Amino acid sequence: MIEIQHLSKRYGPKLAVDDVTFTVRPGIVTGFLGPNGAGKSTTMRMIMGLDRPTSGTVTINGAPYTSLHDPLRQVGALLEAKAVHTGRSAFNHLLALSATHGIPKSRVDEVIHMTGLESVAKRRVGGFSLGMGQRLGIAVALLGDPQTLILDEPVNGLDPEGVLWVRQLTRYLASQGRTVFLSSHLMSEMAQTADHVVVLGRGKVLADAPITDILSGASGQRVTVRTPTPDLLIGAIASPDVNVQQSPDGSLSVNGIAAQQIGEAAARAGVVLHELTPVTASLEQAYLELTQDEVEYHSEVAQ
Numbered sequence: 601m602i603e604i605q606h607l608s609k610r611y612g613p614k615l616a617v618d619d620v621t622f623t624v625r626p627g628i629v630t631g632f633l634g635p636n637g638a639g640k641s642t643t644m645r646m647i648m649g650l651d652r653p654t655s656g657t658v659t660i661n662g663a664p665y666t667s668l669h670d671p672l673r674q675v676g677a678l679l680e681a682k683a684v685h686t687g688r689s690a691f692n693h694l695l696a697l698s699a700t701h702g703i704p705k706s707r708v709d710e711v712i713h714m715t716g717l718e719s720v721a722k723r724r725v726g727g728f729s730l731g732m733g734q735r736l737g738i739a740v741a742l743l744g745d746p747q748t749l750i751l752d753e754p755v756n757g758l759d760p761e762g763v764l765w766v767r768q769l770t771r772y773l774a775s776q777g778r779t780v781f782l783s784s785h786l787m788s789e790m791a792q793t794a795d796h797v798v799v800l801g802r803g804k805v806l807a808d809a810p811i812t813d814i815l816s817g818a819s820g821q822r823v824t825v826r827t828p829t830p831d832l833l834i835g836a837i838a839s840p841d842v843n844v845q846q847s848p849d850g851s852l853s854v855n856g857i858a859a860q861q862i863g864e865a866a867a868r869a870g871v872v873l874h875e876l877t878p879v880t881a882s883l884e885q886a887y888l889e890l891t892q893d894e895v896e897y898h899s900e901v902a903q
């Protein structure tokens with residue numbers, strides 16, 4: 601369990617993390633989402649005791665990282681791709697880490713196997729691709745068989761097979777009751793991985809909810825309706841809370857009333873319906889709605 605309370609971090613005039621409070625629970629995958637510059641990495645570095653908070657507290661299983669006994673066995677983290685830039689082989693890098701932390705050599709073989717690095721384990725880490733570097737970073741995070749995993753943009757640089765592998769691995773680790781916290785700036789990546797998401801924008805928590813709640817909260821309630829007599833239907837459902845827009849293809853997009861009530865109103869008015877579909881926002885859309893005012897750098901849109 602990671603508990604973050606009123607956490608802030610200021611870099612000169614820049615408030616990178618602004619009074620952030622949330623809890624990362626065990627047994628589920630928690631996604632940490634936000635546009636570039638939102639403050640995700642800064643928050644993760646503070647969790648790992650690598651940056652000192654300006655104010656607030658962070659604990660892992662009840663204690664700050666720096667006072668954890670045997671931290672590698674309690675928390676595994678991947679914080680920066682290719683942080684390891686060495687002439688050592690992946691195997692020797694893992695072996696050196698295990699030796700200094702009292703971890704048996706057999707665990708090195710295990711994590712090499714888990715991360716699919718067998719064929720390159722004897723190669724110099726300095727020559728690794730971004731994807732191989734990510735796999736090695738994840739191998740390091742897993743080395744101590746930790747209860748808590750913190751992965752900053754773990755699928756960065758991975759091919760589709762690698763992305764799927766991270767998804768399966770993180771879900772498996774969570775199913776074992778571990779605390780799994782991973783960041784991304786892409787909602788689509790989280791859609792099939794995370795159970796719960798914390799969304800950050802300009803250092804502030806914009807949402808902290810199960811992924812299904814984020815979806816249903818987006819765009820209000822919208823229903824697509826097709827009928828040969830749109831005017832009759834609009835009359836039947838008219839109310840100050842209901843907004844209806846007609847698309848060029850003739851379908852109606854209705855906000856502010858549930859599909860069931862539309863169907864009932866149509867039946868009462870004798871209106872024939874050809875389609876009645878509640879529209880769920882895509883995760884990407886939900887995420888954009890949440891963060892649209894909070895991105896640090898907007899792209900220029902060509903007119």
Ligand SMILES: Nc1ncnc2c1ncn2[C@@H]1O[C@H](COP(=O)(O)OP(=O)(O)OP(=O)(O)O)[C@@H](O)[C@H]1O
Binds near residue numbers: 614616638639
């Ligand atoms: N060491 C630092 N000194 C000054 N400003 C910093 C420092 N580290 C981060 N920042 C600033 O703090 C803000 C948050 O950065 P952070 O890297 O935590 O965001 P992020 O959500 O991880 O984004 P990204 O996905 O781009 O890494 C940014 O505006 C960044 O420029």
